[in-house]
Amino acid sequence: MLRPQDNGSRERKSLNGLWSFALDPDGVGRTDRWFAGPLPGGRQMAVPASYNDISTDPAVRDHVGVAWYQLTTFAPRGWDGQRIVLNVEAATHRATIWVDDVEVASHEGGYTPFEADLTDHVTAGQQSRITIAVDNTLTYQSIPPGFVEDTPQGKRQKYWHDFFNYAGLHRTVWLHTTGREHLTDVTVVTGLDGATGSVDYAVESTGGARVAVTLLDADGRAVARGDGARGTLVVPDVHRWAPGDGYLYDLDVQLLDRRGELLDRYHQSVGIRTVAVDGNRFLINGEPFYFTGFGMHEDHAVLGKGHNDALMLHDFELLEWIGANSFRTSHYPYSQDVLDYADRRGIVVIDETAAVGLNMNVTGGMFGVQGRPTYSAETVNDETREVHAQAIRELIARDKNHPSVVLWSIANEPESESEGGEDYFRPLFALTRELDPTRPVGFVNMMMAYYPTCRVSQFADVLMLNRYYGWYVATGDLAAAEAMWEQELRGWATENKPIIITEYGADTYPGLRSLTAEPWSEEYQTAYLEMNHRVFDRIDAVVGEQVWNFADFTTTSGIVRVGGNKKGVFTRDRQPKAAAYALRERWTGKRP
Ligand code: GCB
Numbered sequence: 001m002l003r004p005q006d007n008g009s010r011e012r013k014s015l016n017g018l019w020s021f022a023l024d025p026d027g028v029g030r031t032d033r034w035f036a037g038p039l040p041g042g043r044q045m046a047v048p049a050s051y052n053d054i055s056t057d058p059a060v061r062d063h064v065g066v067a068w069y070q071l072t073t074f075a076p077r078g079w080d081g082q083r084i085v086l087n088v089e090a091a092t093h094r095a096t097i098w099v100d101d102v103e104v105a106s107h108e109g110g111y112t113p114f115e116a117d118l119t120d121h122v123t124a125g126q127q128s129r130i131t132i133a134v135d136n137t138l139t140y141q142s143i144p145p146g147f148v149e150d151t152p153q154g155k156r157q158k159y160w161h162d163f164f165n166y167a168g169l170h171r172t173v174w175l176h177t178t179g180r181e182h183l184t185d186v187t188v189v190t191g192l193d194g195a196t197g198s199v200d201y202a203v204e205s206t207g208g209a210r211v212a213v214t215l216l217d218a219d220g221r222a223v224a225r226g227d228g229a230r231g232t233l234v235v236p237d238v239h240r241w242a243p244g245d246g247y248l249y250d251l252d253v254q255l256l257d258r259r260g261e262l263l264d265r266y267h268q269s270v271g272i273r274t275v276a277v278d279g280n281r282f283l284i285n286g287e288p289f290y291f292t293g294f295g296m297h298e299d300h301a302v303l304g305k306g307h308n309d310a311l312m313l314h315d316f317e318l319l320e321w322i323g324a325n326s327f328r329t330s331h332y333p334y335s336q337d338v339l340d341y342a343d344r345r346g347i348v349v350i351d352e353t354a355a356v357g358l359n360m361n362v363t364g365g366m367f368g369v370q371g372r373p374t375y376s377a378e379t380v381n382d383e384t385r386e387v388h389a390q391a392i393r394e395l396i397a398r399d400k401n402h403p404s405v406v407l408w409s410i411a412n413e414p415e416s417e418s419e420g421g422e423d424y425f426r427p428l429f430a431l432t433r434e435l436d437p438t439r440p441v442g443f444v445n446m447m448m449a450y451y452p453t454c455r456v457s458q459f460a461d462v463l464m465l466n467r468y469y470g471w472y473v474a475t476g477d478l479a480a481a482e483a484m485w486e487q488e489l490r491g492w493a494t495e496n497k498p499i500i501i502t503e504y505g506a507d508t509y510p511g512l513r514s515l516t517a518e519p520w521s522e523e524y525q526t527a528y529l530e531m532n533h534r535v536f537d538r539i540d541a542v543v544g545e546q547v548w549n550f551a552d553f554t555t556t557s558g559i560v561r562v563g564g565n566k567k568g569v570f571t572r573d574r575q576p577k578a579a580a581y582a583l584r585e586r587w588t589g590k591r592p
Contacts, residue, residue: 021045050304089171136167197238241271271403291544323587375420505548
């Protein structure tokens, strides 16, 4: 699937704005054919946004089940004769679409795009009613998993991940055109040989029309041309894509009929770079790379997980200010706008699926759920794994061409110390490698699968560790934490793989100060990070540090969360805590 774009041959129209909206707590909308006419209740909802925090009504915030969105719109008159497609960038966690009375598509998974060919269902210049039923329910067979508890007070959604189950249409909904005969996919793989770059390209299309490609540099000059659906373009004197230098070429792909008339066209941006793992080094363009940055969240006041360009730009400004060269899309695929922008800014991305919370032993008051076996016929099973496999397929299909993406993370903190975990993950690693042999693959290991008990890290090219010595373990005792942490890390270092610390952090209530650095204070967060850095700096195999978290974020309610998770280095409204200045000094050398 190609992301909608405007070019000489394609047009797109955003359907963002206010839609009609109705909650369906009793699940009657489908049988009562809500798609066949105006939605009941006359409520409105903004797209893109999570619906949860828009209203003052707790029934909206805590809704479990289907929510209906509806918009009456026009396919522009000038689109007559073209193929017309509806593209939904994200509907969390699954959705069904109707155009007028006809069901046209449904999709499982809350963070990857899907589309419906509307050519036979809409007429250019005439009005159509688009209805999208979005279901936020998590089950043992969804990614992420969860279950719904029926209580005398109503349905309660339970899950094992530490962020609020925001739902809705989080990203842009597009109506767009392509040629009738059209391009369906473009894949680029780049290489370097000294000063010469290469771009292997593969183009898929309907029908057998001719493909011609031109690679343009950032000034619009053609630097290489190719004929045919596959080939290699050679770029002498290449300008590499590199961390901090998001240089992009533009691959202009044209589909041409026998007379050379344009049938369809697509512009694919290309950053020419290589990624490799060599022993315990992580190499970008053959040079060792050290990750600095954060695990992040798509999380903002009012918008929830809704994408907003202004807020995105501000987050990238803060990343630059603090000297971060990378982030992880914890714990789900982020908006395609974020990845496009990371490409352009030369920010390095660890790209993660939404497989978070496959660890049902984790309880301790965090999620308000009793422990249970993770891998069993009744919980995470073969069907879950197939949904997970599909999430990996969709992530790679969507993000394979981003130079910023250097590493796939196929799960966050699953149960990985058991045989069940080993059996569950073996085929998923094989699948990821088959789908993308060009990037390293890993998953994020949690504390309970401490060295040497993990049975899944054997499959990973890179070790990604989340550790909270000095927070959840040895709370407040940084000296003890430092010794324990170093001992464990030295164990991992014997594996001769690069190690990225993908999470380390301490909850910090902004404004709480303490001379003796007590937990929750700004002083403690700084001292905690400094302790971690001392450990990392002593261990050669550590090739990256990503603090948990970039900013405070909303979670489900629980006794260990005070107005959400407060491990942000920035507050939820993106003001710095004291630790931000300490990190800035470490990562940029700039004194506060
Ligand atoms: C973790 C999880 C992350 C949590 C974090 C915490 O290990 O990966 O989602 O938010 O710990 O703060 O407890």
